[in-house]
Amino acid sequence: MNLLVIGGVAAGTKVAAKAKRVMPDAKVTIVTKGKDISYAGCGLPYYVGELIEGKDQLIVNTPAKFSALTGALVQTEREVTRLDVKEKKAVVRNLRTGGEEIYTYDACVIASGASSIVPPFTGVNLPGVFTMRTPDDAIESREYLKANQVKKAVVVGGGFIGLEVAENLLAQGVSVTVMDMAPQIMPGFDPEMADYAVRHLAKKGIRVLTSTKLEGITGTLKAEGVQTDKGHLPADMVILSIGIRPNTGFLQDTGIEMFKGTILVDEKLRTNVPDVYAAGDCAMVTNRLTGARQWSPMGSSANMEGRTLALALNGEEVSYPGVLGTGVVKLPGLNGGRTGLTEEAAKAAGYDVETVLSVTDDKAHYYPDSSFFAVKLIADRKSRRLLGLQVLGPGAVDKMTDIAVMAITFGGTLEQMTSLDLAYAPPFSTAIHPFTAAVQILLNKMNGVMDSFTPAEYMAGAADDYRIIDVNPAGPTIPGVTYVDLTAVDAQVLANPRGEIPGLGKDEKLLLVCAKGKRAYLLQNRMKHYGYTNTRVLEGSSFFNVIRTGNAAGQVTVSPEEITRVKALGCLHNKGTDNFNVRVITRNGKVTAEENRRIADAAARYGSGDVVMTTRLTMEIVGVPYDKLDELRDFLAEGGLETGGTGSKVRPVVSCKGTTCQYGQLDSYALSEKIHERFYHGYHEVKLPHKFKIAVGGCPNNCVKPDLNDFGIVGQRIPSYNVDICRGCGKCQVEDICPMEAARVVDGKLIIDKEKCNNCGRCVGKCPFKAVDDGIYGYKVYIGGRWGKKTAHGKALSKVFTGEEEVLAVLEKAILLFREQGKTGERFADTVNRIGFAEVEAQLLGDEILSRKDEIIGAQLHLKGGATC
Template identity: 85%
Template sequence: MVTNRMTGERQWSPMGSSANMEGRTLALALGGEAVSYPGVLGTGVVKLPGLNGGRTGLTEEAAKAAGYDVETVLAVTDDKAHYYPDSSFFATKLIADRKSRRLLGIQVLGPGAVDKMTDIGVMAVTFGGTLDQMTSLDLAYAPPFSTAIHPFVTAVQILLNKLDGVMDSFTPAEYMDGAAAGYRVIDVNPAGPTIPGVTYVDLNKVQGEMPEQGFFGMGKEEKLLLVCAKGKRAYLLQNRLKYYGYTNTKVLEGSSFFNVIRTGSAAGKVTVSPEDITRVKALGCLHNKGTNNFNVRVITRNGKVTAEENRCIADAAALYGSGDVVMTTRLTMEIVGVPYDKIDELRDFLAGAGLETGGTGSKVRPVVACKGTTCQYGQLDSYALSEKIHERFYHGYYEVKLPHKFKIAVGGCPNNCVKPDLNDFGIVGQRIPSYNVDICRGCGKCQIADICPMGAAQVTDGKLVIDGDTCNNCGRCIGKCPFHAADEGTYGYKVYIGGRWGKKTAHGQALDKIFTIEEEVLSVLEKAILLFREQGNTGERFADTVNRIGFENVQEQLLGDELLSRKENIVGAKLHLKGGATC
């Protein structure tokens, strides 16, 4: 424990630097010298991967606790001449006393020499320097070392502008706490528009008298939050707007460099109730933590989107969201950053193009599919089958609550590109080879054996033999025999149940039967949904249900007709009023 030289309070500051000074002071005192140690400022510096940090003096919180009338500023500056190799940034926070204008502390981050910024602060705080005394410090300058106006002096001048009322601003802390609620964001980035969905202003074009109705088509009393790359151009625009009569402008200190910019209803604190978050989640709207914004899932029938639908989604993202569209791992499109109060408008806009939102909750999820027959290995039209599944089970069972989410994937061949064996229910296209043993000539170099990726085909005792347990029915061998011994193949479907991806991965198990009729597969899928609803425990995945009651038991039920005979009772039962899905 040591003494803070500014407050006189005891504090924890275990530094080797101050320990040595304290040791020297003690040694001199033991030798009869009249000496004393004034205490520490809490100076520290740390090297992190790609970033350094330094601090000295009082933090904002400590200064307020000590009774100071505190003002702060966050200044982002170059750390050396911007054109010099390895130039980077300093993000500097200064803490000062409003009345005396005395510097109380400094905190600085940057990849470079934060220690020099911190050490200048040490000298200023130690000798009680005021901000006004620091505006003309003759600090070392050359392009490899600093900017022409030293970054420390620049930060001081910005804080003085704030103290003198020349700059009106929000600190990052104030912004994060919702001080900008009700403000319209204006993008002043020198590189062009960077904040989706807000008004962009080219600073160089703001010259001369503004139109009578106000520069942005609004009144001059409108609340405007000015945001650029680091803060400088926002301040310059503020000066011009003040000159032209705008009375409610604020600069965001650190601008987009230091802050996550929130637009629309996300600019303030989270005001959406937990009940409303849950309500819109059921519509496919996932809450962006810490904001009033949501990512809204746009349902695709099978992972395929038409050009017209793509245009509609892009327009919706620009009109109602951040302008970004992302793809989920299940080929669902999400419009990013939609304010809560715009969700209904967005859904209406999408509905105009026949699009819908959803894909969340403890229910049948939208199906995902591979390219099917457009792929060289495809054995079935996975797009067409997926669209049938979408209509019959996503729409048909939309109101049916399940123990947990139920995911379906359709793969066109055993390459399993969309991981059907890692879904609750997976369908894999098959082509079961058949060959004429009488035509087989038992060639020494068999084309069928050579092309088989599984090694299931072998020439034994002068005849081709295909091991049914090893063969995965990929169909690549069909038509490859020059003597036409394997020109036929039966198209079919392999079904996996109980797969799962995530924290507890489970590989699905294949049903014993290879189906050759599409309607049989759809019937088995419906029975799987009914079995899961009736026999699954709330909160468990289908994989857990299969393991709990046994694969053989489940398979027997899926291949029988008893579940379908009770469909009305199973669907109508009051089960799983609260499911287990969290996303």
């Protein structure tokens, strides 16, 4: 057989390699447009984030290595321009020589893959605009990221690749905004699951803007921002992850049946044209549940299709059953997995759909690093079979997803899944496996044992006329609602002549809310026993849902958990109200005119109309109602602004005017912006024992109190004095100008007392005879200062630094030392005092602590932190 394979990445190389193994005598030729074959397309975001270090690691096989291993001929940099299905030949342009080549075949496999969609907007070809489809894309974007010191990036597209790129850019210290024209991110997940992910990403520092259309890239010599239908987003770098389009343009006149550019194939991967097959991202297969056509451009599917096709070409009775749409995605601190049908797709396919959302432990709750799974199951009431699963959690969501794949594939019923003999040990799972627990909850719901509202129903307002009952195990946590102690219910009912829980009528509509849903279900069970007829459990309860309750005044009352959550986003609660002050990060109080207008508009639209400055030179929009916080943050994000500046982290830096002041020895604004990007943004995810404040003063006047911050930098100008030039004037200009009285004439010569001199530089150039005519610019560093309840003056390091990068290195060492050696809840001043200034100074002036940077940042330290404001 003469087998021609068009395309050499996943499906193409798989079918070629397998064909040579089962048909050793076959002539197998791969022609591919790229210079690389078999590259790790799904690994590209992790090369950008430097988790994959070397370029060579992206290439699974080189053409020469692949040929030697398999016996297939690989022809790279060949573009197929026309396929002649009657003559059974492909017309190919050699991209190296420009010449035309002809390749004949007995069988042809089209595995030409897909390419990134680049919309025809202005600016898409500017430097700094990238797609993420080939190794070159990842390599060039990483090089640009480093060479241009990118501080802000916009990722256009909220699919898996876009979100993974966003995570990796965030890890590189870049401020990231993800935008998508769709109403949600994470296609293939239901809206409530995507909404939870958006809230999680916001907490991690990634802004997400949905229902936002790209209109163009701004900039002249390079990308400077993204223009959307809602405003302008400043950006130093833009990643276009809008989607992909099959590479099938060369097939237009072949008669091959296609749909929206994809090649339609049957279970043998055959097209409608004899001896022409297709596999991978250019082919459309079927959904194995519904039998409907489905495009599933995944590397896993491509490999399986390639293997099946090779066996079929060898005459074996095999077929490809189609896809379930299985996928997993890694987000910062959260993973997502899905398989099968979404709730909407299942209903559209005609199933009698029931769903449930359960939140369970992902391993034994007492085991270190145990966390959660939020699992949504979709099932058919009639057949009792599983139709789909979606799961979110920090851990092994792939495990949960793969169990569901097997359950769906082999058609097991929910009842059969309740007794699966799944692996258990505390480091890996719970005694009742999380998958089994979710199935059991779903069966309880289907069998009428549990009556509930799903998060989707709750978001849609299904519970608006229900009275919320707080069933949290730790006591009342939802303000303004009735609390019921589950453990006291039996005694309360037995003691009540009417057989009721005090204050709760048996026919009243009651929504039962606890931490994750279990105690709410247990309470419902007891209440049904005592004759309550209209109770509903909120699936996922306060863990998964944003709980909003109406109080007597008709206002929104926000739970303490929500107050804590939004506080981490820079939204500070006004006690006694449902309003918040929202901190807008302004890079040291400096905003552009456009940003200032955006902040003013935001205050007018969403707040009281007032904007106040904090002592840290951030701006606070006053009086924003709780239910407007998300809208406000989205509105600010559309203008390139972010909220934050709270928590046990590096706080926004504060500085004086620097060289715009007559005394300024350094450009405080420029230095503070570097610190802001490198340490406020770059260390955004690094939890510290407490808040860490940084101040930059342009001179020793200390206008921004550098010595009352955890780390203070003061501009210096150390006078250079030439005693041989001094004439011992009776009225010395240097002595007169010195504010510290460090300069004085003694025995006819000027003396400068270095103990008194604060290196303010005022004396430089004041001597008419040029005895003090020069000065060395430098930086004095103070550590361990603070102000507030317990004021402490920082102490200066003994060395005056003369290089900016040297100072920034000392600052980074101070942050790392505080993280590693500070105790949770103590300020840096306490750490310095406890360890000893001399020991801290020795570590800051040495380099050993920097050598352990990755170890210190990666350690599980200060998970709670000590900052309260």
